[in-house]
Amino acid sequence: MLSVQNVSYSINGRRLLHGVTTAFSPGQLSLIIGPNGAGKSTFIKLLCRQLPPLHGQILMDGKSLDEYSSRQLGIKRAVLSQSIEVNFPLKVWEVVMMGRYPHYQLKPSAKDNQAVEAAMRYFDVWDMAERDFTTLSGGEKQRVHFARVLCQVWYAPKEGCRYLIMDEPLTFLDVYYQFQFMHKIKDLLNNSDMVVIGVVHDLNLAARFADKVILINSGTIVAQGKSSEVLTESNIQAAYQLKPVVMHDKARDTVNLFFE
Amino acid sequence: MQQFSKHYTAIYPVLVALLIITTLFSIRYGAVNIPVQTMYTALGKAFSNAGNATLYERIFMEIRLPRALLTVLVGASLAAGGVLMQALFRNPIVEPGLVGTSSGAAFGAALYFVLGATFHFTAGEWTLPLAACAGAVIATGLVFILSESGAQKNSVTGLLLTGIAINALFISGVGFMSYIARDPQARSITFWTLGTLSGGSWHAVAIVFVSSLTCIGIALRYSKQLNLLMIGEDEAQYMGVNTKNMRRAILLVNVIMVATATAFTGVISFVGLIVPHLLRMLKGSDNRFLLIAGSLCGGLLLSLADIAARMLVQPAELPIGIVTSVVGVPVFILLLKRKSRQYQ
Numbered sequence: 001m002l003s004v005q006n007v008s009y010s011i012n013g014r015r016l017l018h019g020v021t022t023a024f025s026p027g028q029l030s031l032i033i034g035p036n037g038a039g040k041s042t043f044i045k046l047l048c049r050q051l052p053p054l055h056g057q058i059l060m061d062g063k064s065l066d067e068y069s070s071r072q073l074g075i076k077r078a079v080l081s082q083s084i085e086v087n088f089p090l091k092v093w094e095v096v097m098m099g100r101y102p103h104y105q106l107k108p109s110a111k112d113n114q115a116v117e118a119a120m121r122y123f124d125v126w127d128m129a130e131r132d133f134t135t136l137s138g139g140e141k142q143r144v145h146f147a148r149v150l151c152q153v154w155y156a157p158k159e160g161c162r163y164l165i166m167d168e169p170l171t172f173l174d175v176y177y178q179f180q181f182m183h184k185i186k187d188l189l190n191n192s193d194m195v196v197i198g199v200v201h202d203l204n205l206a207a208r209f210a211d212k213v214i215l216i217n218s219g220t221i222v223a224q225g226k227s228s229e230v231l232t233e234s235n236i237q238a239a240y241q242l243k244p245v246v247m248h249d250k251a252r253d254t255v256n257l258f259f260e
Numbered sequence: 261m262q263q264f265s266k267h268y269t270a271i272y273p274v275l276v277a278l279l280i281i282t283t284l285f286s287i288r289y290g291a292v293n294i295p296v297q298t299m300y301t302a303l304g305k306a307f308s309n310a311g312n313a314t315l316y317e318r319i320f321m322e323i324r325l326p327r328a329l330l331t332v333l334v335g336a337s338l339a340a341g342g343v344l345m346q347a348l349f350r351n352p353i354v355e356p357g358l359v360g361t362s363s364g365a366a367f368g369a370a371l372y373f374v375l376g377a378t379f380h381f382t383a384g385e386w387t388l389p390l391a392a393c394a395g396a397v398i399a400t401g402l403v404f405i406l407s408e409s410g411a412q413k414n415s416v417t418g419l420l421l422t423g424i425a426i427n428a429l430f431i432s433g434v435g436f437m438s439y440i441a442r443d444p445q446a447r448s449i450t451f452w453t454l455g456t457l458s459g460g461s462w463h464a465v466a467i468v469f470v471s472s473l474t475c476i477g478i479a480l481r482y483s484k485q486l487n488l489l490m491i492g493e494d495e496a497q498y499m500g501v502n503t504k505n506m507r508r509a510i511l512l513v514n515v516i517m518v519a520t521a522t523a524f525t526g527v528i529s530f531v532g533l534i535v536p537h538l539l540r541m542l543k544g545s546d547n548r549f550l551l552i553a554g555s556l557c558g559g560l561l562l563s564l565a566d567i568a569a570r571m572l573v574q575p576a577e578l579p580i581g582i583v584t585s586v587v588g589v590p591v592f593i594l595l596l597k598r599k600s601r602q603y604q
Contacts, residue, residue, distance in 0.1 A: 048498065050494065050497070069500075070497065070500045070501060070502045071500040072500075073498075073500060074498065074499045074500020074501075075500065077498075078498065078499075079494075079495075079498035081492070081494050081495065081498075084491055084492050084495060085492070086490060086491050087350060087351060087352055087490070088352060088490045088540065088545040089540060089541075089544055089545055090490065090491075090544065090545050091544065093264050094264075094487075094544070094545075094546070095491060097264055098487065098488055098491065098495075098499060099499070101484055101487070101488060101499050101500070102499050102500035108264065113264055116264060152499065
């Protein structure tokens with residue numbers, strides 16, 4: 001469980017986040033949405049301890065984030081950031097293996113090797129294992145990074161949950177891989193100790209897959225909860241200045257949005 | 261299940277063998293050729309403390325052998341420094357001198373020559389390296405302190421840009437020194453900024469030996485963390501690395517290693533740039549491999565350059581920095597061309 005209690009953050013007197021309170025539970029997919037400049041990335045950075053909260057606190061498994069060492073965090077929490085550039089020739093498996101670095105000292109154990117292979121097979125990059133990472137397409141690179149962060153939290157930690165935090169993971173993917181990725185993430189959540197948090201731009205994907213939608217606007221959480229409760233006409237119009245048509249999908253207990 | 265690992269073991273013995281052969285060659289041949297027999301007798305006499313060495317035995321023990329060893333150690337230091345800086349800056353076209361180390365050392369030496377002329381003291385075996393080392397530490401320290409404050413705080417870009425600015429400052433400082441220096445000092449400054457291995461004494465060998473081995477040993481402990489830096493500073497943090505502490509440690513290791521090497525030989529460029537590049541093309545980017553193979557390869561390359569520097573214009577010798585630049589620049593341009601083709 002990752003719980004965020006009344007967290008604020010500002011830089012040079014400009015308030016980027018204000019009074020944010022929410023919780024991310026195991027077995028749930030929480031997706032953060034909001035317009036550009038709403039504070040989504042700042043929020044993710046606070047969750048990852050890249051920025052310290054000015055007020056409030058963030059507790060991971062009941063313990064403040066500050067109390068963890070870098071390595072302790074690396075063992076139970078994986079983060080995928082938005083854009084990653086690599087200037088060096090690296091084999092695909094070498095990139096994925098980096099996910100296991102927090103878990104071994106000098107040489108990867110059999111467990112580490114197994115996690116690398118399993119994660120690569122899970123995201124369909126096993127066939128590229130020996131290819132040079134820098135020659136892959138954007139979508140292929142993104143899938144390799146999925147495998148990397150997944151193998152980082154492949155095994156359940158000794159205590160507490162494992163966390164997967166992703167900032168706009170769908171950016172380089174075509175529609176097929178977007179859906180495939182979301183389904184695979186949902187499958188991962190069958191592990192009862194897995195917490196997955198993501199930022200997405202596609203509101204319909206968020207509606208379709210999220211167990212919890214968090215709508216951020218102007219540095220505060222405007223609404224959070226089930227997609228049908230958050231993605232209402234008034235919420236969307238207030239946040240995006242665009243009037244949607246909201247269709248209720250009763251069978252899936254979700255909504256579809258259209259913009260005119 | 262697949263075992264993920266690369267097999268580097270084959271390349272190490274090859275490099276060691278090449279290094280030994282090259283070193284022996286550079287000891288044996290030069291302005292005078294030392295017969296192998298003389299090497300044996302000289303070593304025998306040195307260990308038994310017999311004081312009746314012949315001229316050739318003395319050339320071997322006092323000039324050739326320490327020079328050859330110093331060359332290998334300095335080459336190793338520069339190449340390992342190159343590996344560290346390229347990993348730290350996440351940029352394969354970076355040199356150890358980038359954070360001000362070389363230009364600082366050059367300025368320290370230049371200032372020493374000029375002050376020496378004014379106050380009538382001459383370059384001693386210890387004082388010149390000390391002045392160079394002090395210059396290197398001051399310049400690198402400045403880069404470090406400035407990059408840790410201000411808007412670009414703690415970022416690699418900030419460090420890189422500060423390094424460029426401080427380098428420019430110290431290089432113009434060297435220029436000013438050679439401008440105000442009288443003839444013999446001006447020549448000394450020029451000679452020193454072009455690099456020379458002729459100061460290879462046993463003291464120098466001992467000091468560079470200790471510094472290079474210690475620093476490379478420490479750096480090896482960071483090789484995994486440096487690998488993570490290749491995919492990003494944030495990524496490294498997400499995978500459990502305290503990048504701030506690591507950056508400090510690596511910079512410190514680099515400045516000690518490169519400043520010590522530079523202090524005894526002057527500025528030798530391109531070794532730290534080319535060696536990691538070549539090895540990466542050969543066997544990939546794992547920093548543990550690059551550090552070990554890079555040290556061997558750096559020693560090898562500088563030995564070859566030294567042989568060329570002594571053979572080409574016998575009985576005089578070329579400044580070693582000129583040889584490494586003449587070889588290094590075309591290789592560097594080729595690498596750049598290759599790189600830009602890759603991106604197209």
